[in-house]
Amino acid sequence: MAQTNLRVMLVEDDEFTRSTLRSALVAQGLEIVHDAGTVKAGLEAAKSLRPDVAVLDYNLGKGPNGIDLANQLRKFQPSIGIVLLTAFLNPAELDTKISQLPQGSRYLVKHSVNKIEVLVKEIQEAAKFKG
Amino acid sequence: MRSIFPPIKTKPTFKLDFSLIPAGIILLEVSVTLTEVLKIHSGTTFNLLLLRAIHTIALLLLIAATERLLHKSNIYEAGYKGLWALGITLAGLSEVFREVLTYFIDVKLDLSSHRFFIVLIQGIFWIPVLIIVGGQLSEIFRVFKEYEKRLLTNTRKDIRQSPRFKNIQESIEEKIRRELREHSSDLKLALDNIESTNTNLVAKNNLAQPLLKGNALRALSLKLDNESNSKEEVSLFGQNIHSVAILSKQFKLMYNWMARNHPLSPWVYTTIFTVLVAPTFINFFTISRFIFAFPPLFISVFLLSNQINRILRKSGKYCVAQSNFLIVLIGFLPFLENRIGQRIYYIEETDFPFFLSGVLFPLGYYFYVRFLQITQPGAISSISNDELEASPALQKTVSKMVTEEFTQAISHRWAIYIHGKILTRLAATSLKLEQSVNNDDTDTFNTTLENIQIILQNPTKDFDNDFGSLESEVLSRLDPWNGLINVSLDIHPDVAKISNPKVRDFGEAIEEVISNSVRHGGSQNISVKVTPKGDTEIFILVVDDAVNAIPLIQTRIGLGTRILNLVSDGRWSISHQQSRTSFHMTMSIYEN
Numbered sequence: 001m002a003q004t005n006l007r008v009m010l011v012e013d014d015e016f017t018r019s020t021l022r023s024a025l026v027a028q029g030l031e032i033v034h035d036a037g038t039v040k041a042g043l044e045a046a047k048s049l050r051p052d053v054a055v056l057d058y059n060l061g062k063g064p065n066g067i068d069l070a071n072q073l074r075k076f077q078p079s080i081g082i083v084l085l086t087a088f089l090n091p092a093e094l095d096t097k098i099s100q101l102p103q104g105s106r107y108l109v110k111h112s113v114n115k116i117e118v119l120v121k122e123i124q125e126a127a128k129f130k131g
Numbered sequence: 132m133r134s135i136f137p138p139i140k141t142k143p144t145f146k147l148d149f150s151l152i153p154a155g156i157i158l159l160e161v162s163v164t165l166t167e168v169l170k171i172h173s174g175t176t177f178n179l180l181l182l183r184a185i186h187t188i189a190l191l192l193l194i195a196a197t198e199r200l201l202h203k204s205n206i207y208e209a210g211y212k213g214l215w216a217l218g219i220t221l222a223g224l225s226e227v228f229r230e231v232l233t234y235f236i237d238v239k240l241d242l243s244s245h246r247f248f249i250v251l252i253q254g255i256f257w258i259p260v261l262i263i264v265g266g267q268l269s270e271i272f273r274v275f276k277e278y279e280k281r282l283l284t285n286t287r288k289d290i291r292q293s294p295r296f297k298n299i300q301e302s303i304e305e306k307i308r309r310e311l312r313e314h315s316s317d318l319k320l321a322l323d324n325i326e327s328t329n330t331n332l333v334a335k336n337n338l339a340q341p342l343l344k345g346n347a348l349r350a351l352s353l354k355l356d357n358e359s360n361s362k363e364e365v366s367l368f369g370q371n372i373h374s375v376a377i378l379s380k381q382f383k384l385m386y387n388w389m390a391r392n393h394p395l396s397p398w399v400y401t402t403i404f405t406v407l408v409a410p411t412f413i414n415f416f417t418i419s420r421f422i423f424a425f426p427p428l429f430i431s432v433f434l435l436s437n438q439i440n441r442i443l444r445k446s447g448k449y450c451v452a453q454s455n456f457l458i459v460l461i462g463f464l465p466f467l468e469n470r471i472g473q474r475i476y477y478i479e480e481t482d483f484p485f486f487l488s489g490v491l492f493p494l495g496y497y498f499y500v501r502f503l504q505i506t507q508p509g510a511i512s513s514i515s516n517d518e519l520e521a522s523p524a525l526q527k528t529v530s531k532m533v534t535e536e537f538t539q540a541i542s543h544r545w546a547i548y549i550h551g552k553i554l555t556r557l558a559a560t561s562l563k564l565e566q567s568v569n570n571d572d573t574d575t576f577n578t579t580l581e582n583i584q585i586i587l588q589n590p591t592k593d594f595d596n597d598f599g600s601l602e603s604e605v606l607s608r609l610d611p612w613n614g615l616i617n618v619s620l621d622i623h624p625d626v627a628k629i630s631n632p633k634v635r636d637f638g639e640a641i642e643e644v645i646s647n648s649v650r651h652g653g654s655q656n657i658s659v660k661v662t663p664k665g666d667t668e669i670f671i672l673v674v675d676d677a678v679n680a681i682p683l684i685q686t687r688i689g690l691g692t693r694i695l696n697l698v699s700d701g702r703w704s705i706s707h708q709q710s711r712t713s714f715h716m717t718m719s720i721y722e723n
Contacts, residue, residue, distance in 0.1 A: 014552070016582070017559035024566050040614035059551040062642060063611025068649065072615050087554040100650075110558035111344055114565050 006127050009051035010035040011042035011069060012085070013061045017110075021055070024116040030123065039069050046073055046080070053081035053123050058107075067100050074102045081126030083119070085110050104129030144208045146266035147217075149198045153191055155261040159253070160187045166411055166487060175237075182229070182236045190225050197221065214262060219254030226250050248413045256406050264506075280701070286521040286529045287700040288719070296533065303538055307355065307545050311590050314347040315553070319587035326580055336568045339580070343561040345554055352549035359543035359690055384522040386505055387451045394443035394454075395504055400436035400461065403499050405429065408465050408492060415481050424481075428468055432461050458500050462493030536697040539690055544639070548594050556586055601661070601669075601720070602627040604638040608645065609659065616649055622661040626669050626720065633720050637669075640698045643691045644673050644714050652677025652712065667721045673714040 008030050012018040015037065022035050034045035039060060046054065054073055056066035070082045082105035101107065106122045113119045137143040164183045168176060197217075201207070209217065226246055290296050325338045412425050439454045447453075466488035473482055521529065560583045567576035586592075599607075602622050609618045641659065648654040654675035664670040695703050695716065703716035 014555050014559065016563075017555055020559045020563045020566070024562055027566065027569075039611050043614040057555070059547065059555070060611070061551065062608050062638070064615055064646070064649070068615060068646075087550040087558065110555060111561060113558060114340065114343070114561035116562065116565070 005031070006053055006123060007031045007033045007049070007051045008123060009033055009042065009046055009049065009054045011037075011039070011054065011060065011066070012057040013037050013059075014057075017057075021113070021119075025055075025120070025123075028116055028120050030120065039064050039072075042069060043072060047076065050077060051080065053083060053127050055083045055085065055119070055123065058084055058086040070102050070105060071100070079130055081123070081129050082106065083108060083122050083126045085113065087111075139211055142210055144210050145214065145263050147198075147201055147207055147209055148262060148266035149194055151261045151265035152194050152258065155257065156190050156194065157187065159257065160190070162491075163410075165491075166414060178236050178238045182232050182238050185232060185236075186225070186229055189228055193221065193224060193228075211259070214259035215255050217262075218256075218258035219250065221258055222250040222254035225253075246413075249410045252406055252410055256402075282521055282525070283529060284700045284702055286526060287533055287696075289521075290526065290530045290533050291700065296530070299534055300537060300541075304541055307541065308591055310351055311348070311545070311549065311553075314351055315587040315590040317347065318342060318345065319584050322580060322584055322587070326577070326584075332568050332571065332573055332576055335576070336564050339564055340561060343557045343564070343583075345557040348549060348553055348557070352546050352554065355542040355546035355549070359539045359546060382505070384525075386501055389505055390443050390451055390454060391446050393504075394440050395500070397433060397436035397440050399503060400439060400458075400500065401429065401433045403503065404432045404461060404496060407495055407499065411465075411483070411487065411492075415483065420478075420481060424468065424472065428464055431464060435461050458497055459493060462496035463489070465492050533697065536693045540639070540694050540697055543690060543694075545594070552593055553586070553590060556583060599630060599634070600627065601629040601634050601637065604634045605641055605659065605661065608638045608642045612645060612649070612657075616654060617656045618645070619658045620661075621658070623663055625663045626661060629720055631721065633718075636698045637671075637718065637720065640695055640716065640718070641671070641673075643694050644716075647691060648673070648675045648677055648712070648714075651679060653679050654712075664717055667719055668717055669720045671714075671716045671718070675712050675714075676710055677712045 022032050033049045033051050036042040058066040066084050073080050084107040087110050106126045108122050321342050439457045442450045442453050469483045563579045612618050654677045657675045660672045662670050699716045699718040706713050
């Protein structure tokens with residue numbers, strides 16, 4: 001288990017995926033300050049809870065995507081760490097969109113998250129961003 | 132729209148536009164040079180070409196100076212009399228300069244008295260026509276552009292509603308569904324086998340994990356994603372070329388329709404002939420020979436022109452073909468008359484070169500007539516009645532375009548669905564199984580495996596249940612943006628409750644516009660208004676405060692543009708007013 005004091009927010013529109021990620025991260029010792037299924041809920045929570053890192057799904061269904069949310073989060077919390085999860089196997093497939101990600105953001109293929117330590121490591125890396 | 136050449140008695144005024152004159156002068160000079168080279172002349176061909184080159188340059192300078200002088204004198208318009216005076220002055224000065232040049236360059240052509248008639252034709256006809264057409268060129272282009280747009284919209288609509296296209300749509304979608312079902316079924320079968328094996332949790336998990344990568348489904352999703360981006364973006368230049376290609380394919384149909392419905396008057400056919408042919412007759416013939424040779428030709432052309440007009444007005448099955456034959460015959464009349472005349476009484480200097488009478492006259496006459504026919508003001512204004520059908524060539528082009536747009540839009544929709552729903556769920560399942568193994572939780576392991584198998588059993592379920600009423604669809608697209616930006620919706624009650632598959636197309640279009648406005652325009656406030664338009668259509672107005680103005684003309688066509696084109700049959704546009712950008716779109720909401 002990776003002991004850490006990081007406070008993490010999770011935004012993922014698929015409920016099953018969200019709850020699975022949450023329990024896995026909690027089991028790794030991370031504090032999940034909030035998990036949300038929508039951009040709106042994620043933004044509101046971030047404004048009040050000021051998490052260290054936001055783990056965001058790229059595809060949040062209809063409306064804005066994870067990159068839109070990440071950019072907005074950085075506007076009012078410039079130091080927030082960002083980890084973007086995608087279902088794309090090859091991150092290069094996302095290349096053009098990755099360029100729109102805020103500086104210091106990390107991205108991860110969802111499937112590799114089955115080893116939760118991989119995600120924890122990315123969260124820790126993202127948290128190093130100081131704005 | 133008034134006539135390009137309104138009757139003299141109405142005392143019309145015309146904008147003094149010289150933009151076409153340089154092109155007209157160059158064409159005329161080339162034609163005259165050709166005639167003179169072919170004709171026997173004293174002096175060398177080099178001298179003749181030199182004279183013509185200097186004359187052309189001088190004429191262009193004269194035109195530029197005249198335009199400047201008129202503008203300095205605040206003269207921007209003129210009536211017929213003014214145009215004739217201007218034309219005769221310019222043609223006369225050109226002639227005087229030509230005469231002066233012959234003193235310095237050794238070329239002797241014809242008698243000055245002959246030239247007088249040519250000056251009259253140039254001054255009364257060519258120069259005024261070039262000025263009048265030049266002044267209305269932008270209007271002519273605008274009308275044709277509008278026509279093209281309407282024609283494309285209607286053709287798109289017809290094709291989209293045709294049984295053939297519906298079959299294509301079904302087969303494309305069914306192919307995707309079949310592939311998704313097959314891959315899902317294979318995966319489910321493999322997971323079934325693991326579930327039934329009598330091994331421990333760790334071994335089962337080791338078998339399941341590679342399968343849960345969902346490689347086949349991922350490949351399918353990637354393939355669809357590539358298909359949705361496969362067509363190269365089309366540049367503005369490409370769009371214009373495409374537009375010209377479509378119009379040229381449409382030209383024949385347009386001409387046929389206009390010739391039947393707005394045939395040119397016999398005088399127009401006769402005047403074009405006279406203006407085209409008379410200068411050559413003047414050049415080659417003495418006045419007495421001209422008086423002898425030209426009137427019979429003129430009368431024949433007038434009689435044939437009457438016949439053309441009569442045939443077209445009757446609008447029989449082969450009327451256009453018959454009229455075309457007579458137009459070509461008129462073009463060949465000088466050749467025929469000259470050949471017959473030379474047979475009867477051979478005079479070397481009146482023997483027309485074949486290239487002139489056998490090629491240039493027929494071709495020139497044929498194309499002049501066609502051009503004037505399709506630019507008839509009455510005909511152009513009739514375009515707005517949408518009575519013109521698309522040509523088979525245009526239909527084929529549009530059909531291909533619409534099919535591509537549909538393939539790309541549907542591929543994109545499915546790629547997003549497979550990524551967002553199926554692959555995400557597979558990844559989460561993979562994590563959950565790992566966690567279950569770590570916790571030695573057999574029940575959770577089995578339940579998780581069963582849940583994913585249920586999804587794989589009917590992988591298209593969520594895709595199919597994806598639309599509600601128009602209002603709920605728009606709200607589902609707009610609400611997620613709240614928080615990031617301020618979005619407001621005003622939807623007319625008459626259309627709010629509409630519920631059919633078109634609603635989802637509408638939702639995708641709205642999403643495309645909003646995301647484009649936020650991501651590229653940097654908008655913070657967006658309002659969306661949806662109102663009914665007629666019985667079967669809706670009108671959408673999206674107004675935003677984009678910081679980075681979105682170009683009015685899309686210089687590149689990407690997937691987003693294609694989705695909008697498909698949904699609205701191309702009936703969308705963008706406009707800017709001060710700090711606001713407005714997007715307007717009309718779409719059919721009932722038919723599919």
